[in-house]
Amino acid sequence: MLPKDPAILLSYVNMKLRNNYSSLKEFCEEEQADMVELCKTLDRIDYSYDAPRNQFV
Numbered sequence: 001m002l003p004k005d006p007a008i009l010l011s012y013v014n015m016k017l018r019n020n021y022s023s024l025k026e027f028c029e030e031e032q033a034d035m036v037e038l039c040k041t042l043d044r045i046d047y048s049y050d051a052p053r054n055q056f057v
Contacts (some may be wrong), residue, residue: 002031002033002038006041006042006044006045007045009038009041009042010042010045010047010056013027013038013042013056014055014056016031017054017055017056018054018055021054022054023051023054024038024049024051024054042056
């Protein structure tokens with residue numbers, strides 16, 4: 001289960017992307033997360049996924 005708080009979610013997802021996954025797609029598949037909802041949640045705190053960096057910035 002992913003954290004509900006957007007700031008904690010950001011930290012959690014970026015850590016997982018850095019340490020365990022080569023892409024957001026891979027992360028969402030393995031964690032059974034909805035990519036669209038995840039991106040919408042982080043967009044509300046002005047973060048978007050940067051594929052070349054493999055992190056939300």
